Amino acid sequence: MARLSVIILNWNGKQHLDGCLESLALQSFRDFETVLFDNGSTDGSAEYVRERFPWVRLVAVPQNLGFAGGNNRAFDECQGEFIVTLNNDTKVSPDFLSELVAAAEADPKIGMVAAKMLNFYQPGRIDSAGVKVAANGMGYNVGVGETDVGQYDTPTEVFGPCAGAALYRRAMLDEVGFFDDDFFAYYEDLDLAWRGRLAGWRAVSAPGAVVLHVHSATSGKMSPFTVYHVHRNKWFVLVKNWPASLLGRHLFRILCFDLGALALAVLRHRAGAALRARWDVVRSLPLLLQKRKEVAALRRLTPPELAALLQPANSAVATFARKARE
Structure with missing residues (x-):
């Protein structure tokens, strides 16, 4: 073997x-x-x-x-x-x-x-x-x-x-x-x-x-497929895995960055894919919350230990401005 x-x-x-x-x-x-x-x-x-x-x-x-x-x-x-x-x-x-x-x-x-x-x-x-x-x-x-x-x-x-x-x-x-x-x-x-x-x-x-x-050789850079799955799956990860204490502490920043990501999608003519991604997150909430319970049963680390694994985030406004110029 x-x-x-x-x-x-x-x-x-x-x-x-x-x-x-x-x-x-x-x-x-x-x-x-x-x-x-x-x-x-x-x-x-x-x-x-x-x-x-x-x-x-x-x-x-x-x-x-x-x-x-x-x-x-x-x-x-x-x-x-x-x-x-x-x-x-x-x-x-x-x-x-x-x-x-x-x-x-x-x-x-x-x-x-x-x-x-x-x-x-x-x-x-x-x-x-x-x-x-x-x-x-x-x-x-x-x-x-x-x-x-x-x-x-x-x-x-x-x-x-x-x-x-x-x-x-x-x-x-x-x-x-x-x-x-x-x-x-x-x-x-x-x-x-x-x-x-x-x-x-x-x-x-x-x-x-x-x-x-060869980056993005299969899916294509910033294609509607990529935008949809990145925008949707980011929220899948958050809902499934983030402890409530971490979500509560960082929710405002998370929402600001999400608004910036949505605005970038509009600028790049990908608004449809981005909006559909968010709607599908809402539709998937019952399943995601069930998965959240299963993930919570795995937890061995405390919220402070998990918080220490997070990296600082840059300003949402500065990030949007930089990406809009790319």
């Missing part, structure tokens, strides 16, 4: 598969299996993998189950003690897996490990060195857009990993569950990180696990 299972989700990403799978084949860590889950591709991806990469276990379904649903189905096929989620539009360094495993083995309470993701087209620019949560309710990629000068090369505690290149300990997933199918795409990794942290699991970075990533 393989010690580690790599899950690669694919949806019409045939053009990325050579780079991703060939880099996996060169890993210094050898005790792993690869499960490629094809989410109803129509570009011949499944046939291509079956013919060119026979060592990959291919699971193909006729419809797109989303990032969350696809990974959950693939997880059912996995045997490993550790589960690595990896985007199809990536190339990984030869020590990618060994660095992730070494970081996890440092402490049995480490349930999540974040890789160091760099921009595929500008390898000197950081895509993600982990995920952080701010007091405005938003999740952010650590270091995104920054020039890589080694500022994130020391392993450190993070709130959670970006699921585009992350390791999860199976023992943690057995306790808190994997991704929430209802998210479909976006923020599902932050939701999982919240559940893990609430249950007392740690998350750390592994800067030696380097990944080149």
Whole structure:
């Protein structure tokens, strides 16, 4: 039985598969299996993998189950003690897996490990060195857009990993569950990180696990699809996971940032997607409140301990002005 299972989700990403799978084949860590889950591709991806990469276990379904649903189905096929989620539009360094495993083995309470993701087209620019949560309710990629000068090369505690290149300990997933199918795409990794942290699991970075990533290759930057799921799922995370004391303390700031996000969507001609997202949050409240009870049962950390994990938020007005100029 393989010690580690790599899950690669694919949806019409045939053009990325050579780079991703060939880099996996060169890993210094050898005790792993690869499960490629094809989410109803129509570009011949499944046939291509079956013919060119026979060592990959291919699971193909006729419809797109989303990032969350696809990974959950693939997880059912996995045997490993550790589960690595990896985007199809990536190339990984030869020590990618060994660095992730070494970081996890440092402490049995480490349930999540974040890789160091760099921009595929500008390898000197950081895509993600982990995920952080701010007091405005938003999740952010650590270091995104920054020039890589080694500022994130020391392993450190993070709130959670970006699921585009992350390791999860199976023992943690057995306790808190994997991704929430209802998210479909976006923020599902932050939701999982919240559940893990609430249950007392740690998350750390592994800067030696380097990944080149073509950001938004599948969904498109600021498409209506992206706007809808980001705006909706941010509220899904808040309602499901934030303790009442934290929500009460930061609600005004959260609402100010949400108003700014809605205004930006209007400026970018995405008002319909943004409004539909909020309406669907309201419609989903009964289900979200039931999930909130289930998440609360996992909680091991106190509200002050959770509050210490939040990062300060910038001014909502300044953030809106900066993004409006982008």
